[in-house]
Amino acid sequence: MSSAYSEFASVYDELMTEIPYDTYADLIALAAGGLEGKKILDIGCGTGILSVKLAKMGADVTGIDISSDMLTVAEQRAIALSVPITFVEQPMQQxxxxxxxxxxxxxxxxxxxxIELEEVMTTFKNVYNTLKVGGVVLFDVHSTFKMDEIFMEGPFTFDNESIAYIWETEQGDEPHSVYSELAFFIKTELGLYKRFDEVHYQRTFSLQEYVSMITEVGFSVERIFADWEDEPPHEESERIFFQIRK
Structure with a gap:
């Protein structure tokens, strides 16, 4: 992501209202055999929406994220809801x-x-090393179909009368990667709009490449499913979920 985290953090939650975080929390609970008393590491926790939900379900949660501004919002959310969560600023590949x-x-x-395959491998190794034996991991990624086809259908627009954006995309330098340029327009109290810009870069890998990395690190694959459903991925799936265990 770009360095304009303070502005992006302020609008992130409103942009993510369509993400079914309750469903995600239930998927984690299912994978973990319940959350009461479990120690959970929420990697790339952002503004802490999922962290708080997991903590409310009885988990002892630690969230890490690269953005201090995102973590500031997360800490404020946890305090406001009286939920004890530890937040740590660091990239997941460290x-x-x-x-x-x-x-x-x-x-x-x-x-x-x-972005780099070697750093994805390093991330999996870091996660492996911080898990207890028998510990479980749930993560999701964009499919290659979404990166190569759906994201290339832009530009995309959004307007809910308080926030608007124009989102332009182009293919990245690596396979299955996308540059996203977003122009945000935030309505002020005076009824005027303030603009700020974001540049994001994401990359994904094939299902087979993820499985290869996971198993090379030492994880076993328990379940792979797609698009929030208990169904295996198909060629037009958009979001791929992996449940793996140490």
Missing amino acids: PIQLELFDVAVIAIDSLNYV
């Missing part, structure tokens, strides 16, 4: 020098911001 966890999650295509 060693995670924390306690051992029962569960790790990398939600809402956060892993797709790690």
Whole structure:
């Protein structure tokens, strides 16, 4: 992501209202055999929406993210809801020098911001090393179909009368990668619009490449499904979920 996190963090939650976070929390609970008392690492936690939901379900949650501005919003959310959560600022491809966890999650295509295959491998190794034996991981990524086809159908627009954006996309330098240029227009109290711009770059890999990386690190694959449904991925699936175990 770009460095304009303070502005992007302020609108992130409103842009993510269509993400079924309750469903994600239920998927994690199912994979973990319940959340009460479980130690969970929420990797790429953003503004803490999922972290708070998991904590409310009885988990002991730690969230990590690369953005201090996102974490500021997350901390404010946790305090406002009286939920004890630890937040740590760091990229996911750096060693995670924390306690051992029962569960790790990398939600809402956060892993797709790690561009190099070697760094994706490093991320999986870091997650493996911070999990207890028998610990489970749930993560999701954009499919190659979404990156190569759907994202190329832009530009996309959005307007809910308080926030508007124009989102232009183009193919990235690596296979299955996308540059996104977004111009945001935020309505002020005076009724005028303030503009700021974001540039995002994401990359994904094939299902087979993810499986190869996962198993090379030492994980076993328990379940692969797509688009929030208990169904295997097909050629036009958009979001691929992996449930893996140490």
